[in-house]
Amino acid sequence: MMRICLLSLLFSLCAISPTPRPSPEPRFKLSPAHGIDFVLRNSPTPRKYLIETMPGGVALLDYNNDGLLDIFLVNAGHVADPLLSPVNFDRHDPSYWNRLYRQNKDGTFTDVTVQAGLQNAGDTNYGMGVAVGDYDNDGFPDIYVTNFGRNLLYHNNGDGTFTDVTTKAGVGAGGWSTSAGFFDYDNDGHLDLFVTRYLDWTPEKSKTCGRIAEPMYCPPGEFGPATSILYHNRGNGTFEDVSAASGISAKPGHGLGVAFSDYDGDGFTDIFVANDAIEQFLWHNNGNGTFTEVAFNSGAALSSTGKKLSGMGVVFQDYDNDGLPDLIVTQLPHEPYGVFHNDGKGSFSAQELESGIGALSGNSSGWGIGLEDFDNDGWKDVFIVQGHVFDNVHSYDSSLSYREPPLLALNRNGHFEKGEPGSNLPVVGRGAAFGDLNNDGWVDGVTTSLGERPQLYLNRGGKSHWIAITLRGNRSNRDGYGARVQVNGQVRFATASGSYLSSNDKRLHFGLGSMDTCGIEIRWPSGIRQELRGVKADKFMTIEESEQ
Amino acid sequence: MIIQAVLLVHFLLPAQIAASQSSPEAAKLLQSATDAENRGDLEQTIADLRKAVELTPWSAIVLLKLGDAYMRKQDYGEAIPPLKRAAVLSPGSLPAHRSLGYALLSQGYAMEAIPHLEIARESGALGIAQLQTDQPEEAVINLKNALAQNPDDPDLIYYLAKAAAALSSELNERLLAKFPQSARGHQALGQSYYSAKMFLEAEKEYEKAIALRPDLPGLHLELGEIYAASSRWTQAEEQFRSEAKAQPGSAEVAYRLGDALLQEGKMKEAAEELSRSDSLRPDMPETLYALGRALAISDPNAAERALDRVIAVEKQSPLAAQAHLLLAGAHRRQGKPELAARDMEEYKLIHNATSKPEP
Numbered sequence: 036m037m038r039i040c041l042l043s044l045l046f047s048l049c050a051i052s053p054t055p056r057p058s059p060e061p062r063f064k065l066s067p068a069h070g071i072d073f074v075l076r077n078s079p080t081p082r083k084y085l086i087e088t089m090p091g092g093v094a095l096l097d098y099n100n101d102g103l104l105d106i107f108l109v110n111a112g113h114v115a116d117p118l119l120s121p122v123n124f125d126r127h128d129p130s131y132w133n134r135l136y137r138q139n140k141d142g143t144f145t146d147v148t149v150q151a152g153l154q155n156a157g158d159t160n161y162g163m164g165v166a167v168g169d170y171d172n173d174g175f176p177d178i179y180v181t182n183f184g185r186n187l188l189y190h191n192n193g194d195g196t197f198t199d200v201t202t203k204a205g206v207g208a209g210g211w212s213t214s215a216g217f218f219d220y221d222n223d224g225h226l227d228l229f230v231t232r233y234l235d236w237t238p239e240k241s242k243t244c245g246r247i248a249e250p251m252y253c254p255p256g257e258f259g260p261a262t263s264i265l266y267h268n269r270g271n272g273t274f275e276d277v278s279a280a281s282g283i284s285a286k287p288g289h290g291l292g293v294a295f296s297d298y299d300g301d302g303f304t305d306i307f308v309a310n311d312a313i314e315q316f317l318w319h320n321n322g323n324g325t326f327t328e329v330a331f332n333s334g335a336a337l338s339s340t341g342k343k344l345s346g347m348g349v350v351f352q353d354y355d356n357d358g359l360p361d362l363i364v365t366q367l368p369h370e371p372y373g374v375f376h377n378d379g380k381g382s383f384s385a386q387e388l389e390s391g392i393g394a395l396s397g398n399s400s401g402w403g404i405g406l407e408d409f410d411n412d413g414w415k416d417v418f419i420v421q422g423h424v425f426d427n428v429h430s431y432d433s434s435l436s437y438r439e440p441p442l443l444a445l446n447r448n449g450h451f452e453k454g455e456p457g458s459n460l461p462v463v464g465r466g467a468a469f470g471d472l473n474n475d476g477w478v479d480g481v482t483t484s485l486g487e488r489p490q491l492y493l494n495r496g497g498k499s500h501w502i503a504i505t506l507r508g509n510r511s512n513r514d515g516y517g518a519r520v521q522v523n524g525q526v527r528f529a530t531a532s533g534s535y536l537s538s539n540d541k542r543l544h545f546g547l548g549s550m551d552t553c554g555i556e557i558r559w560p561s562g563i564r565q566e567l568r569g570v571k572a573d574k575f576m577t578i579e580e581s582e583q
Numbered sequence: 584m585i586i587q588a589v590l591l592v593h594f595l596l597p598a599q600i601a602a603s604q605s606s607p608e609a610a611k612l613l614q615s616a617t618d619a620e621n622r623g624d625l626e627q628t629i630a631d632l633r634k635a636v637e638l639t640p641w642s643a644i645v646l647l648k649l650g651d652a653y654m655r656k657q658d659y660g661e662a663i664p665p666l667k668r669a670a671v672l673s674p675g676s677l678p679a680h681r682s683l684g685y686a687l688l689s690q691g692y693a694m695e696a697i698p699h700l701e702i703a704r705e706s707g708a709l710g711i712a713q714l715q716t717d718q719p720e721e722a723v724i725n726l727k728n729a730l731a732q733n734p735d736d737p738d739l740i741y742y743l744a745k746a747a748a749a750l751s752s753e754l755n756e757r758l759l760a761k762f763p764q765s766a767r768g769h770q771a772l773g774q775s776y777y778s779a780k781m782f783l784e785a786e787k788e789y790e791k792a793i794a795l796r797p798d799l800p801g802l803h804l805e806l807g808e809i810y811a812a813s814s815r816w817t818q819a820e821e822q823f824r825s826e827a828k829a830q831p832g833s834a835e836v837a838y839r840l841g842d843a844l845l846q847e848g849k850m851k852e853a854a855e856e857l858s859r860s861d862s863l864r865p866d867m868p869e870t871l872y873a874l875g876r877a878l879a880i881s882d883p884n885a886a887e888r889a890l891d892r893v894i895a896v897e898k899q900s901p902l903a904a905q906a907h908l909l910l911a912g913a914h915r916r917q918g919k920p921e922l923a924a925r926d927m928e929e930y931k932l933i934h935n936a937t938s939k940p941e942p
Contacts, residue, residue, distance in 0.1 A: 082657065117658065119626070243657060246738055250689075332927055334912050339876065341901075341908045341934065369814065371846075382915040382923075389880050394847040397814025434782040434813030450848070 061457035062409055062443055063480070063492035070144035071106065073134045075465070077485045078114040079426065083243050083252045085236055086183045086211070087114055088424050089291075092164035092536030093403075093483050095470040096176045098151070099195055103138040104470050104540055106481055107153075108489060109180060110134070112161040118238040122184070124161045129154070133162060133180060142473055152196050153178075153189060160184035164466070164536030168217025168226045170268055172513040181212035181230060181536070190272075206266050206274050211236055214348075216532030218295045218304050219512045220281075220320055222560045225268035226512050229283075231290030231308055235259035251425045255311045260287035263308060265326075282325045289313055294351035294533040296360035297519065299381045302562060304517045307335070309346030309364050315373070319381075335362060335375045339385035344373045348467070348535030350406040353377075353526045354390070354415050355449035360528055363392065365401025365419055365535070368435055372396040372419070391451035392417070395444050398434060400424065403467025403535040407478040409454075411499035411546030413525060414446035416454065418492075420464030420482040438463055441482065441492075457495065462487060470540020476501040476573060478544050483537075500547035500572035502555075509580040510561035514541055517560035523553045547572050609638040613645070620652070628652045636665065643673035650682055659689040670699065677703050688712050707733070711742050719749035748779035766796035773805070782813050800829055804836055811843060819843040834864035838873070845877050853877040868896045875909055883913040904933035 079087045090111040095104045112124025112131050125131055132154045136144035148154050156162060160182035167176050175191035185207045189197035201207050211233045217226040236258045245251035262284040266274035278284035292309030299305070303320035307330075310316060314337060317330035330336035338344055345367040354361050355376070362383065364373035371393035375383040387393040396419075403420040410416060421439035428435045438461035443454035462484035472479040477494035484490065502522060506515025506529055518529040522545040531541045547553055555567040557578065565581050612635040619627035632649040639645050650666035653659070666683040673679055684699035688708055693715035700709040707729030713722035726743040733739060755772035762768055773788030789806040792799070807822030823840035830836050837860035844853035857874040860867070871893045878886035890906040890913075897903040911926035 081660075117656070246741065332924065334915055337908065339879070339909065339912070341905045341930065371814075378916050380918070384880065384912045384916060386880065388845060388848045388876070389850060391848045394816055397816070397846070432780050432782075433784070434780075 060495070061455045062445075062495060063457035064495055065458035065460060066491045066493045068106075068136075068144060068489065068491045069142070070139075070146065071108075071134075071136050071489065071491075072146070073108045073110070073136075074130070074488055075108070075110060075483050075485055076113070076131055077111040079485075080114050080116040080118070081250070082116060082118070082241065083245075083250055084114055084118055084238065084241050085234070085252050085258075086161050087111075088252055088426075088485070089213070089233070090161075090163055090465060090485070090536070091483055092162075092181075092214075092466040092538070093468045093481050093489060094165040094167050094178065094531075094538035095468045095472070095481060095540045096167045096178070096531075096538065098135065098176055098178075098191060099137065100175065102474070103140070104472050105138050106136045106144065106489070107165055107167075107178060108134045108136070108483065109162040109165050109466075109536070110156075111163075114161070118241070120238060121159065122161075122238060123158045124184075126158050126160060126162075127155050131162075132156065138472070147195070150195060152198065156180060156182070156187060157185065160187070163212060164214050165538050166215040166217055166228070167531050167538040167541070168228075168516065169513050170217060170226045170228070171272060172225070172508075174513060176514075176541075179206070179215055179217070179228065181208075181215050183211045183236075185209055186212050186215070186230065200272070204272060204274050205276070206230075208232070208264050210261055212264075213291045214293045214309075214532075214534075214536050216293050216295060216530070216538075217514075217516060218306075218530065218532065219268075219517050219560050220265070220304055220306075220326075221267070221324060222303065222511070222517070222562075223268075223270070224508070224510055224512050224561070225270045226514065226516060227268045228266040228274060229293055229295075229306055230264040230266070231293045232261035232263060233289055233291055233311070235261050245427075245431075249427060249430055251427060251431070255289045255313075260289055260313070262287045263290050263293075267324075277324070280324065282327065283318065286316065286328050288316055290316075291347050292349040292364070292533075292535050294349045294362070295517070295530050296351040296528040297517070298351070298360050298377055298383075300359075302558075302560075304560070307349055307351050307362055309344075309349040311347065312345050313343055315344060315346050315364065317383075329381075333382050334378075334385065335383040337385070338370060338373055339387060342370055344370070346373070347400075347402045348404040348419075348533075350404050350417075350533045351530075352406045352415060352528060352533075354406060354417075354446060356414065356525055358521070358524075358526045360526075363404060363406060363417060365404050367400050367424065368398050370397070372401050390449070392444060395442060395451065395453055399439055399442060400435075401442070402465045403482060403537055405467060405469035405478075405480060405534060405539065407469050407544060408446075408501075408525075408546030409443070409478055409494060410445060410497065411477065411501045411548065412446075413523070413546050413548045413550075414448065415525075416446045417442070417444040417451060418456070418467065418469070418480055419444075420462075420467040420484070422461075422463035422465070422484065426463075436461065457492065458490070460490070462490065465535065466537040467534050468537040468539050469534075470542065471503060471544060474575065476503070478540075500549065500551050502545050502547060502553055502570065502572050503575045504543045504545070504555070505541070505575065505577040506543070506557070506559075507577055507579040508559060508561070509582075510563065511559045511580055515559065515580070516541075519558040521556040523547060523550060542575070606638055609635045609642075609645070612638070613648075616648070616652075625652060625656050629656070640668075641672065643669040643676055643679060646672070647676070647679050647682065650679075650686065654682060654686060659686045662686040663690065681705055684708060684712075688715075707736070707739050707742075710739075710746065714742060714746045714749060717749075719746050719753055722746040723750050745779060748775050751775040752779070764795060766792040766799055766802070769795065770799075770802060770805070773809075777805075777809055777812075782809055785809050798829065801826075803829065804839065807839060807843070811839070811846075814846070816843050816846045820847060832863060834860045834867060834870070837863060838867065838870045841870070841877070842873050845873055850877045850881060854881075866892065866896055868893050868900075868902050871896070872902055872906055872909075875906065879909055879913055880916075883917055886910075886913055899933050899936065901934070901937050904930050904937065907933065 094107040244253040289311040306318040308316040318326040359377035362375040371387040440459040443456035444451035445454035466483035480492040616631035646665040646669035653662035669679040680699040681703035687696035693712040710725035752775040769792035776785035803826035810819035820843040841856035854877040875889035893906040907930040914923035
């Protein structure tokens with residue numbers, strides 16, 4: 036009798052004790068990047084020139100089509116103290132070069148910058164970001180580099196070398212460019228180019244803010260706004276600046292991040308610009324070569340409390356698997372990162388709290404961001420690289436830090452929970468790009484941080500299934516940018532853009548959980564629809580656009 | 584702001600005074616420097632003055648002008664050597680000591696700046712230097728004097744507040760040294776740290792106070808507010824829950840707890856707690872707004888009722904604007920675009936009328 040009582044007592048205790056949740060497994064391993072000796076040299080000065088705290092981008096691309104992702108890193112430059120016009124950032128000095136690292140079969144990297152012809156990005160250019168796209172549909176990815184100064188377009192010659200075609204192409208821009216991206220806004224099969232610009236800033240207009248003995252970088256409101264630029268690809272290797280004709284230049288902002296998606300399903304790619312400390316911009320593509328800025332009335336301009344976000348990086352993909360692309364915007368602390376849920380019919384609702392992102396982000400400064408299914412469970416997770424703008428922020432607010440570890444937020448049925456990234460190394464994070472570096476079916480990340488080498492986050496993997504799709508357009512642009520791809524109910528918009536100053540692996544990765552087959556539906560920018568059924572999981576596949 | 588004012592005064596130093604102490608060649612250079620200064624060409628001004636200093640290294644005024652030119656360029660490090668020499672050559676020169684004091688202070692040499700700022704009777708900068716060298720009592724006196732002369736200077740207000748907080752902390756530390764078991768002493772010290780935005784230090788003091796007197800009302804609430812200020816919502820929730828146990832009838836505590844739950848994304852629990860706060864003290868606009876926010880997605884009709892009450896109470900305040908913004912979202916989701924547009928218009932009108940110009 037006594038034994039029964041004891042057993043029943045034990046059972047009842049078991050029943051009421053909460054099931055202990057397993058502590059999250061580290062998702063990534065911070066790995067030494069063998070062969071990569073790049074240091075992001077931003078050259079901070081006591082004068083707090085604003086450019087110093089903003090670089091730099093990273094791109095994951097397979098420049099030689101050997102099936103392995105290579106890494107392109109944008110460097111900044113030497114900032115003289117004082118910085119006088121005409122500016123000279125000493126970019127001829129190899130320590131300030133942008134760098135291209137080719138991945139070898141054993142996972143190490145070789146610096147091929149000189150061999151590729153990508154050295155010396157111009158003494159008058161302070162480096163910022165990078166965009167990747169095959170603008171001439173020759174099957175090799177081209178590289179566009181943004182600068183404070185003149186931007187650069189490098190055509191990939193297909194033989195391991197690049198040629199600077201900026202002048203011929205007419206895409207030099209000027210001013211202070213930040214994030215850029217290739218996309219096909221008019222669905223003519225040629226990738227166009229969008230360039231965000233930050234501020235009307237020059238060394239002469241530079242100011243120092245803060246207090247005596249505690250100077251700090253000035254907020255963007257101290258300088259004039261700048262317009263973004265839209266370049267239309269004529270299809271003959273040249274571009275036309277259609278910023279005015281398209282309506283894009285009608286509304287200047289403080290653009291730092293850019294992402295593309297077709298949020299209203301009308302078949303035309305729309306643009307979201309993450310603006311710093313003003314309303315965010317959502318440029319609706321009217322389908323006739325013009326755009327209308329609709330963020331305010333669509334509900335994507337302000338946080339749920341009406342605050343202006345200090346928008347830095349942005350992703351424009353579907354996080355809750357309802358088939359509609361949502362927005363997540365990184366920003367400065369004391370306000371959560373912005374989450375704009377796409378409610379359909381062209382409207383968004385700010386759901387930074389409902390999504391769980393709010394609770395994970397209120398005291399952090401976010402920059403590069405990826406929305407990828409890192410654990411292959413069929414739900415896209417968030418990885419954000421973090422670090423404050425001000426190197427002396429701690430003296431202003433002891434709860435804030437200049438250097439921060441990254442944030443991994445795991446998606447549990449549309450709600451984000453804190454994950455364990457695998458490294459809590461605090462850095463001054465800026466750029467971030469995501470892709471499957473080692474082709475093991477699990478998405479990895481490369482991040483940049485001021486004054487340091489890049490960080491390689493290699494995914495530890497697991498047992499879930501996955502599929503990775505490379506699109507090959509025919510009537511559509513060859514990269515297939517702008518296609519809507521649905522796999523087992525999950526949707527991705529084909530793009531390499533998003534994040535901050537960076538460019539992702541263009542392959543479309545889908546986690547499949549326990550499913551070992553999948554169905555794939557593609558709506559190409561040309562309007563062609565394509566469907567594949569019973570596709571085996573756990574492989575990389577190329578899908579070529581059908582004739583109709 | 585303080586430095587700019589000082590420099591304006593210094594640049595009124597007539598070139599003739601400097602010229603009277605110099606050779607004809609140096610006088611030419613001084614005139615050229617003045618012309619360049621008038622054109623706004625600081626580089627040329629400095630180049631001319633450097634040459635003039637080479638010709639007349641004994642001239643305190645020329646050295647002072649060079650130092651001040653560097654300061655106008657915000658090149659405080661370069662300004663220090665000529666200003667130091669000017670102060671040695673002309674120990675009674677208040678402008679030389681004033682500029683040197685500012686240059687040293689701006690480069691972080693607060694202790695070295697103090698004697699020069701004392702000679703120059705620059706009470707504002709002197710107070711800042713004293714604050715930075717752990718002399719809060721003296722800093723408060725000098726900053727108050729400076730503020731009496733410039734009552735709207737935001738820097739002075741900031742530093743006086745910081746000095747007062749530092750002084751308060753020092754006094755509380757003295758109190759605690761004598762009575763280490765005083766929960767109130769730790770609480771007071773925590774409050775001082777909190778007002779100086781020294782959250783980690785404040786947190787430690789509250790933890791000590793709670794360890795000594797866990798039953799003392801307000802301690803958990805205040806510690807929760809510290810966590811909330813640095814967006815550590817889980818810890819804030821824990822403290823507000825403890826306070827709610829101690830003060831179950833407090834509408835404010837229920838609101839704080841509800842708001843922490845809201846920030847954590849626990850919308851259902853937040854709505855329950857905020858409703859409880861509303862029943863304890865109806866028509867608190869912050870509670871109603873938070874309740875509307877908690878219900879905005881799950882129950883738009885209930886959210887609308889709460890937000891309508893915010894607008895009825897607040898009418899034209901920033902919170903009313905925020906309520907219109909939330910209502911617009913609710914109306915969009917309900918497929919009522921006309922109502923959404925009306926609310927966005929209301930939001931814009933109130934927001935524009937109530938928002939302050941950005942600093």
